[in-house]
Amino acid sequence: MKSLIVIGIILFGLGGLLFYLNDMAVDLRVVYGSLCGIGIGLIIGGLVGYISKGSAVKEAKIRQEFKLLQKEKAELEKQKIDNFNNGNL
Numbered sequence: 001m002k003s004l005i006v007i008g009i010i011l012f013g014l015g016g017l018l019f020y021l022n023d024m025a026v027d028l029r030v031v032y033g034s035l036c037g038i039g040i041g042l043i044i045g046g047l048v049g050y051i052s053k054g055s056a057v058k059e060a061k062i063r064q065e066f067k068l069l070q071k072e073k074a075e076l077e078k079q080k081i082d083n084f085n086n087g088n089l
Contacts, residue, residue: 004046012039 015035 004042004049008039008042008044008046010039011035011042015039 012035015032018035019032
């Protein structure tokens with residue numbers, strides 16, 4: 001995701017630089033606009049991807065901790081039942 005942001009910034013900067021260096025030539029406006037548009041799209045896409053990946057990793061960690069807690073609870077309940085059956089209250 002970070003590489004998309006860097007590439008987007010480079011393309012956006014290149015499009016802007018070419019636009020101002022060529023005295024706004026009519027023939028190449030489409031190229032300048034395309035470079036800037038692609039750059040902005042990559043920046044936004046990279047940010048959204050980076051944010052969504054972070055939240056997905058957090059959710060996976062929470063699910064893993066929840067499963068571990070469920071397993072520990074089941075083991076403690078089993079120990080409690082074994083102790084009760086053996087008369088070791």
